[in-house]
Amino acid sequence: MTFDAAEHAARRARLDEAMTDRGLDALLMFAPDSHYWLTGFDTFGFCFFQCLIYANGKAHLLTRSADLRQAQLTSDIEDIRIWTDGRDDPAAMLSDWLRELGIAGRIGVETETHGLTAANGMRLFAALPDLVEASDLVPTLRLTKSPAEIACLRRAGELTDKGYEAALPLIAPGADEGEILAALQGAIFAGGGDFPANPVVIGSGERALLCRSATGRRRLDPQDQLTLEWAGVWRNYHAAAMRTVIIGPPTDRHRQLHDAAREALLACEAALTPGARMRDVFAAHADTLDRHGLSAHRLNACGYAQGARYAPSWMEPQMFHAGADTVIGPDMAFFLHMILMDSDTGTAMTLGRTSLTTAEGAEPLSRLPLELDVG
Structure with missing residues (x-):
């Protein structure tokens, strides 16, 4: 990883504070630069459906098999799930995972990013219609x-x-x-x-x-x-x-x-x-x-x-x-x-x-x- 654990802990503390100020219980992160900033995850596979759930100080990654080892090697993400090409609906999997994690309330999402295509965005909002726009949250912290x-x-x-x-x-x-x-x-x-x-x-x-x-x-x-x-x-x-x-x-x-x-x-x-x-x-x-x-x-x-x-x-x-x-x-x-x-x-x-x-x-x-x- 590029940065040490203390650096990433400080970034998570800043994000926790910003989410509290905005009344967010979780953040669905699709921007690859947000993934890298928060966890170290470094890849170019973000053109496919790839979401980092951040809630309660923990990060959970939903991605494809091609990025499993990439996440394991470059990031501090411990909870990783894989959606299978041609079989799974990743938006539906994401919705199910949020319920499993007990995440409810106001959930923010990053949409202003090339990490979320329009087609995947439509699938996402069909599965989770009450998401709150939060594309500016991490970029503001990253400044x-x-x-x-x-x-x-x-x-x-x-x-x-x-x-x-x-x-x-x-x-x-x-x-x-x-x-x-x-x-x-x-x-x-x-x-x-x-x-x-x-x-x-x-x-x-x-x-x-x-x-x-x-x-x-x-x-x-x-x-x-x-x-x-x-x-x-x-x-x-x-x-x-x-x-x-x-x-x-x-x-x-x-x-x-x-x-x-x-x-x-x-x-x-x-x-x-x-x-x-x-x-x-x-x-x-x-x-x-x-x-x-x-x-x-x-x-x-x-x-x-x-x-x-x-x-x-x-x-x-x-x-x-x-x-x-x-x-x-x-x-x-x-x-x-x-x-x-x-x-x-x-x-x-x-x-x-x-x-x-x-x-x-x-x-x-x-x-x-x-x-x-x-x-």
Whole structure:
């Protein structure tokens, strides 16, 4: 297991208190990051029906045979039951198990997760129609990191830098995107890191303006641009970063956008202080870029919380946008990305990194300089 028994006991105590405050007698957990946070259970089999019942300080797992040994090896869950493919109705089994455990009253459930498909959700509510929505409960607790989690995030930040430093020398005219990606991800793996929860974003030419990865690789032209969004990952904890590297002489537009992105990133980090709301940080992003006349080229969000996440996304649910009312506290981690995509001129520019919140303000987990990189 990644964390010791004392760490998990502290997390369960926090969850017990939060459930009491909300009047919940039990919580049905379907989010894989909730399973990992509470018990250490580490798998990717959550695309099938897989529920962790938490009540009275104890965890009970209903899963498939493929995840039995996974749970036994990676978690502290002692009570595990298996539903059989093609024979059992796991929702009905879950309902029966709750009665057997004597669990009644208000039962919360996590629905806002890729760990519960719409089809399985319909089966779940058909069997248990009185469940109470509680998707925000564990993610809110997970926002504040323990010292052990912060150590994981710091290590993830180190791997973020190692990956980029391995890739940057390869970014030059004629370079193959696949080789650049292999160097970046290979350095993270060589450092003991994990797979990221979503694919690394890599795109050049017109694809440098994309915010997502897409299949197919190309070689860089003598005059080109390459956007990378990647994350160092340690024990599933992510520290994402983002850069656009220019191949050949940067255009004036590249320099203008980079200067604006750097100014906006520093303004956002200055606003990333305990007591502020996430919308205040977004306002620093929007105000800075709009002042540069870039309102048409920026996004409607500028980052999100970071932690231990599973596919298909390393994004935590708490995001920086105009309506975000989450209060920032100490010992939280956030990825801030300044993304400028000028489709009029075909110019891409991005700049981003992950920071911890401290009493003194934002502490970047990356030591990479913020200057414009030219390959």
